[in-house]
Amino acid sequence: MSDYAKPLPIPSPESEPFWAGTKKHLLKIQKCNECGETWFPPATLCPNCGSRNHRWIDAAGKGIIHSFVTYHRLYHKGWEGELPYVVAIVELVEGARMLANIVDIEANDVACDMSVQVKFDDVTDEVTIPKFQPT
Amino acid sequence: MISPIVEPSINLRDRCALVGAGTSQLGKVPDVSAIGLLEEAITNALNDAGLTTSDVDGLLLRGPDEIYTFHQVVGERLGIDARFSTTLTNGGASQVMGVALAAMAISSGLASCIVVGYGRDNWSRVHANKENHLRSSGRPQQMYGVEFGPELGYFGAVAAHAFGATRHMHEYGTSRDQFGAIAVAFREHALRNPEAVMKKPLTLDDYRCGRMIVAPFGLFDCSLQTDAAGAVVVTSAERAKDLRQRPVLIKGFGTHNNLTGWYNKDNLTHTGAIEAGQAAYRMAGLGPEDIDFAQIYDCFTYMVLVQLEDYGFCKKGEGGEFVETGALRIDGSLPTNTSGGQLSEAHVEGMLQVVEGVRQLQGVYGPERQVEGAEIGLVSGHGGNTVCESTLILGTA
Numbered sequence: 295m296s297d298y299a300k301p302l303p304i305p306s307p308e309s310e311p312f313w314a315g316t317k318k319h320l321l322k323i324q325k326c327n328e329c330g331e332t333w334f335p336p337a338t339l340c341p342n343c344g345s346r347n348h349r350w351i352d353a354a355g356k357g358i359i360h361s362f363v364t365y366h367r368l369y370h371k372g373w374e375g376e377l378p379y380v381v382a383i384v385e386l387v388e389g390a391r392m393l394a395n396i397v398d399i400e401a402n403d404v405a406c407d408m409s410v411q412v413k414f415d416d417v418t419d420e421v422t423i424p425k426f427q428p429t
Numbered sequence: 430m431i432s433p434i435v436e437p438s439i440n441l442r443d444r445c446a447l448v449g450a451g452t453s454q455l456g457k458v459p460d461v462s463a464i465g466l467l468e469e470a471i472t473n474a475l476n477d478a479g480l481t482t483s484d485v486d487g488l489l490l491r492g493p494d495e496i497y498t499f500h501q502v503v504g505e506r507l508g509i510d511a512r513f514s515t516t517l518t519n520g521g522a523s524q525v526m527g528v529a530l531a532a533m534a535i536s537s538g539l540a541s542c543i544v545v546g547y548g549r550d551n552w553s554r555v556h557a558n559k560e561n562h563l564r565s566s567g568r569p570q571q572m573y574g575v576e577f578g579p580e581l582g583y584f585g586a587v588a589a590h591a592f593g594a595t596r597h598m599h600e601y602g603t604s605r606d607q608f609g610a611i612a613v614a615f616r617e618h619a620l621r622n623p624e625a626v627m628k629k630p631l632t633l634d635d636y637r638c639g640r641m642i643v644a645p646f647g648l649f650d651c652s653l654q655t656d657a658a659g660a661v662v663v664t665s666a667e668r669a670k671d672l673r674q675r676p677v678l679i680k681g682f683g684t685h686n687n688l689t690g691w692y693n694k695d696n697l698t699h700t701g702a703i704e705a706g707q708a709a710y711r712m713a714g715l716g717p718e719d720i721d722f723a724q725i726y727d728c729f730t731y732m733v734l735v736q737l738e739d740y741g742f743c744k745k746g747e748g749g750e751f752v753e754t755g756a757l758r759i760d761g762s763l764p765t766n767t768s769g770g771q772l773s774e775a776h777v778e779g780m781l782q783v784v785e786g787v788r789q790l791q792g793v794y795g796p797e798r799q800v801e802g803a804e805i806g807l808v809s810g811h812g813g814n815t816v817c818e819s820t821l822i823l824g825t826a
Contacts, residue, residue: 303576335577341689361596361697366641369564369584378644381583383592383692391692395581401644406599423580 296418300372303421308336311350316422319414321353323390334390355412356429357386364401380404384426398427442712445532446669446676447823449478449662450787455775456626458656459553463492464503466658467548471507474544474660479673482507485662487534487543488514489527491778493550494568513540521726521778521812522684522701523547524659525819528783529682531663541668546660547780555654565654573814586728587651588643589814593697594731595645600698600746605645607749608730609636612649612772614757615727619769621759621798626653627773650730652771659780661787677790680715680805680824683708687816700732701818702739702809709820710741715805717741720822722789722800723763724782726811727770733757736809737765740820764800779810783821790825 305313312335315322324340325332327349331342340348362382365373373379380396382404396404397413410426417423451473453466461469467490475481488511492499499516513534517523527545534540554567561567564584578584597603613633619625631649639648669676685704687696710716717740725740727733734748742763743751757765768774768785775781786808789800800806804826810819 300582301575301579303580305576309576360692361592361599363588363591363595364641364644365582365588366644367565367587370579370582371563373582376582378641379582381581381588393577393581393583393692406596421580 298418300417301370302418303423308338312336313421315350315352316414316424317420319422321355321412321424322350323353323386323388324348325351325388332386332388332390334392351388353386353388353390357384357410357426359383359396359404359406359408359410360385360391361406362396362404364404382426384410395425396427397425439536440712441532441536442680442714443666443678444536445663445679446666447528447661447679447787448664448669448672448674448676449474449476449480450784450791451475451477451660452624452781452784453548453658455624455657456655457552458550461656463548463550463656463658464506466550466656467492467503467546467660468506470548470658470660471544471546474546474662477674478662480542480662482509484542485509485544486512487531487540489517489530489543489545491517491523491527491547494518494572511540513543519686519813519817519819521728522686522810522817522819523812524779524783525682525808525810525821526684528661528663528679528821529684529819532679532682535663535665542662542664544660544662545783546658547777548658549777550656551776552654552656585643586814587646589691590729590732591643591646592692593735593815594729596697597731597735598645601749603734603749605647606633606637607753608650608734609633610752611727611730611733611757612636614752614755615766615770616773618759618767619773622768622774625769625774626655627769646729646731649772652728652776653773655775655777657775657777657781659777659784661783674791675825677787678824678826679821681709681711681713681822682820683712684819686813686818691814691816696816698735699745700735700739700811701816702736702811702820705818705820706740709807709822713822715822719805720763720807721803722767722806723765724767724770724786724806724808725765726779726782726809727766727772728776728811730772732811732815733765736811740807740809759798759800767798767800778812782808782810786821786823790823
């Protein structure tokens with residue numbers, strides 16, 4: 295039994311392939327076969343053209359920080375002793391944006407448009423959460 | 430690509446009016462439910478108009494979000510059969526949108542006298558148990574999602590809105606002191622409002638010393654947790670002539686929701702206020718230069734700054750300089766949130782901003798609170814984490 299104290303994601307039918315991917319240290323996002331759009335979080339239709347004709351691709355795991363916030367107040371006991379921590383909107387090179395923690399950097403040094411790359415964190419035997427670190 | 434707008438078959442400018450406004454007790458009111466608070470506000474709004482519940486044939490309400498068909502619960506308690514009623518769920522844009530829906534319903538002959546109101550027991554909920562207090566929310570986490578958030582430690586409205594502030598600071602050089610100018614101006618207004626929750630003066634230095642919550646937002650960037658309700662009464666402009674108060678005409682309204690997402694496109698720095706404002710100005714036949722005062726949805730300081738830009742009171746990126754000039758003060762070029770707003774009066778997700786807009790145009794205040802010569806006001810509602818926007822333009826004639 296894990297003593298992991300943070301909430302674990304509860305996948306939806308649409309997002310299961312994403313979480314299966316992170317477990318294998320792959321960052322899977324959806325890409326439209328009609329218009330080329332990529333998006334996140336997972337959905338059944340392309341948000342750009344409405345097509346159902348899309349596929350999962352392995353993202354390169356590289357991107358930039360579009361924006362970020364730094365938690366100085368505790369909202370959940372799982373982060374006790376870990377303040378401050380950073381949550382960012384990461385824009386992947388493929389175009390899709392996703393929320394992620396920024397790690398391996400002082401919170402004060404994080405900046406918009408900074409280049410980052412994915413770092414997989416196997417938080418339990420079952421769940422792997424993608425985080426990002428400066429390149 | 431969004432479709433071109435269809436030219437309206439009728440112009441709703443000046444067709445309807447707000448004829449009464451009321452509030453409940455504001456602050457920590459643990460012994461009254463959200464419905465009880467709303468009943469108090471509705472009673473006060475009807476009294477203000479010189480009407481009773483028997484005159485009301487429409488309810489556009491909001492209460493605790495988990496109560497199924499909330500308007501039905503309130504209608505039963507008030508003894509009202511409604512020709513037009515529903516519960517609103519558009520976040521902080523709900524209440525302003527409720528007034529717009531009321532004007533549309535009355536203009537299309539579906540109802541004649543509609544109460545728009547919101548009752549909220551947020552202080553009591555946040556303080557009801559440790560888990561709520563820690564999350565600083567009166568709503569269950571499930572309402573906000575169970576993946577792509579909680580596992581990252583991403584909780585709460587502070588962080589969601591702070592993303593916008595970070596990006597704005599990066600792109601336009603906006604500073605925390607400029608956010609502080611907003612908090613200071615609204616606190617000064619609250620000190621003139623005996624109902625306001627916050628009673629202590631706030632200086633820019635106090636603002637700087639406020640503890641960080643989720644950077645770039647500190648304590649004084651964040652709105653209050655309150656138990657409170659507000660309500661307004663909408664009827665036709667014709668009927669309004671015979672009622673107790675000077676009618677407040679609904680000159681224009683607009684709505685826009687960036688449902689593609691807060692994190693997408695340039696939505697962090699360009700809100701739905703751009704399109705909602707254009708629609709409202711178009712209906713009213715007015716522009717930002719005609720607005721005498723504004724009640725801007727102030728869940729967080731930054732949201733005021735960005736909406737001021739998006740409504741055209743200054744250029745994009747210049748909101749920081751604009752607020753630093755003192756423009757928002759009661760004697761400034763655009764008196765804003767003249768009751769103290771959600772940052773310093775009380776937070777009923779925009780409902781009290783509608784009430785304050787009405788009262789300024791009724792001209793009910795003494796010289797310390799009344800915007801001198803106020804004839805046209807703009808009221809905004811913003812929310813839904815954080816992409817929904819509704820706009821009202823109100824006037825005395």
